[in-house]
Amino acid sequence: MDKQLDNRLQTRNIKPTAMRQLVLQVLSEQKTAISLPELESKFENADRSTLYRTLKTFEERKLIHSIDDGTGALKYAVCHEKCDCHPEDLHVHFYCIKCKNTYCLTDIPVPEINLPVDFDLESINIVVKGVCANCNI
Amino acid sequence: MDKQLDNRLQTRNIKPTAMRQLVLQVLSEQKTAISLPELESKFENADRSTLYRTLKTFEERKLIHSIDDGTGALKYAVCHEKCDCHPEDLHVHFYCIKCKNTYCLTDIPVPEINLPVDFDLESINIVVKGVCANCNI
DNA sequence: AATGTTTATGCAACCGGGTTGCAAAGTTAA
DNA sequence: TTAACTTTGCAACCCGGTTGCATAAACATT
Secondary structure, rough: OOHHHHHHHOOOOOOHHHHHHHHHHHHHHHOOOOHHHHHHHHHOOHHHHHHHHHHHHHHOOOOEEEOOOOOOOEEEEOOOOOOOOOHHHHHEEEEEOOOOOEEEEEEEOOOOOOOOOOOOOEEEEEEEEOOOOOOOO | OHHHHHHHHHOOOOOOOOHHHHHHHHHHHHHOOHHHHHHHHHHOOOOOHHHHHHHHHHHHOOOOOOOOOOOOOOOEEOOOOOOOOOOOHHHEEEEEEEOOEEEEEEEEEEOOOOOOOOOOEEEEEEEEEEEOOOOOO
């Protein structure tokens, strides 16, 4: 039981059940964002709806964020510690058409976008598609 | 049979069948992007797979482009006349969480994004979520 | 016009991600 | 210990997307 991960659950007001600890652990180990079906396959016998609800809870409490990379399955990745998922907190995502991985480009904040008058901004989803450095040999 | 729409099919090398003319007509009438299920409901008795394949063909030939706005259903909108769907041609999209419409903000080009070294860019999907001017009374 | 070839359409069936209702198990508070 | 609430597991479902296959339509060639 990783004390640090447990803390992250606590500070986000999520009761640290065994299941949730495991899920957070798996999520933390990923270098790229992961989908519900992928998460499912990391466990021998975990129930899909439980994992589903766990992800939803995590997302609601802003422990993780979701990325719609256009593959048909939502991807999830852990937020940075102080993230509130406000526009200033958001970053660009990159989907590699070769290895099919979705990266959080945490160093690249979403650019400012000037909406037409009377349009209110709430969030921005940016997915850049192309070939990642690993596949670009 | 609108001569202009017919021309747009021709110049994109799409044989102007009755079905395709109708679909293009409907698409052209929309002020916001439309999904396959929505398109389906605009016809009394059209086959889903035919509409599906029509959209695919249109998209392939760059007569229309698709937007993944995160609602679970791809949305489609007609491209501007000279569009090649290259990054320079792309614009920002806006999804209104109130009226659930997806707008093409054709006046707002996608901003330039500096990827990490060795990352190759192919396309960019930007969806801004918020409240649109119509809903913002 | 008759033939063969290609293309488009319609139908049915399927797939996969997401989602929900409900009952059982577990946790917490009184 | 009991009652109230939360989490989990199971089953079932929904819906958008997709495909195989047979028919129909369009096109080209003789």
